[in-house]
Amino acid sequence: MAGSRKVTPDELQGGAIKLPERRYDPVRQIRRRVLLGLGILATVMVLVMADRAGYKDNSDGQMSWLDALYYATVTLSTTGYGDIVPVSPSARLVNAVFITPLRIAFVAILVGTAFEVLTRRYRDQRRRDRWRRDLHDHTVVIGYGTKGVNAIKQLRATGLTPDRIVVVDARQEYVDEANRDGYAAVLGDATRDAVLRQACVPTAARVIIAANRDDTAVLATLSARQLNPTCLVAASVREAENEPLLLRSGADAVITSSAAAGRLLGVAAQSPLVGEVFADLLVHGDGLELSERPVRAEEVGKAPRACPEPVVAVLRQGRALPYPQVSTLAEGDRVVVVGSRPRGAAAPEESAVITSVEPDRP
Secondary structure (H helix, E strand, C coil): CCCCCCCCHHHHHHCEEECCCCCCCHHHHHHHHHHHHHHHHHHHHHHHHHCHHHEEECCCCCCCHHHHHHHHHHHHCCCCCCCEEECCHHHHHHHHHHHHHHHHHHHHHHCHHHHHHHHHHHHHHHHHHHHHHHCCCCEEEECCCHHHHHHHHHHHHCCCCHHHEEEEECCHHHHHHHHHCCCEEEECCCCCHHHHHHCCHHHCCEEEECCCCHHHHHHHHHHHHHHCCCCEEEEEECCHHHHHHHHHHCCCEEEEHHHHHHHHHHHHHHCHHHHHHHHHHHCCCCEEEEEEEECCHHHCCCCHHHCCCCEEEEEECCEEEEHHHCCCCCCCCEEEEEEEECCCCCCCCCCEECCCCCCCCC
């Protein structure tokens, strides 16, 4: 991000929160300050002319609008030549109560840029504190590579808003990219508890671990599970041999990217059209898609094939059962179904789209 402050090593160790910048049009800001300055100048002129008899002009003794403009200019700029002075009690009271605060405001506008720089760190800290205080039941995405970006796209397609997503990455350029995309981000090592605390993992609803190294994914899973024993943790690894280790570390779901890509390649080599169907199932919002929904009251006691959509699995008591193993649906079951809807259609409120991730960019 252009103009972003360089993060110190100490901040990197503890995690540096980077919130999306509010974009301002500099021309609009300059125009606004000029208009405010002119407004203050006109206000002082009106105040002076409203009590013109209370002012003494040493040149001709008469106060005109030009004299009022001159007095307002030298007064607001704190020049004060003394050739026009308030002499009546009312004029002096107006100068003390109204014109002096306007003079301070005028000077603040003139030096507004420098003042803004001095107060920016304080405002940013207040903004970060307020953000952390209000953040809960959100989604933390560790890694903003290809896997992380696509996981967020899938979640966004189900209705998750950007303010409920926090990105954690140790790479400055990826944190800046997340900010540009509208997401809050934490710059730091996701295997450290202090960094995950900055991302408010203890109050998160789910943690998605899309690291580009398997050892990082394992350590991040351990740290996330220690900080939040109840949240859903979904992790991705490159090698299938690391999947059991991630499950023992506390992950609820593990995606093996290299194995999944290899199986899809094998399917596509046997039948390109079947491979296309698989790819369609993994993309949300167009054509076929996998979604999860609760069993409806009228479906309880019936076979999965009685559902209006094709059922591929039944989720029961923490297990995913293939549909041939389930003779009847029970209350509390959830079913994974194959659906289809046009691009741009809203997701049903009762459904949760099954998300997928792709191999990470380097």
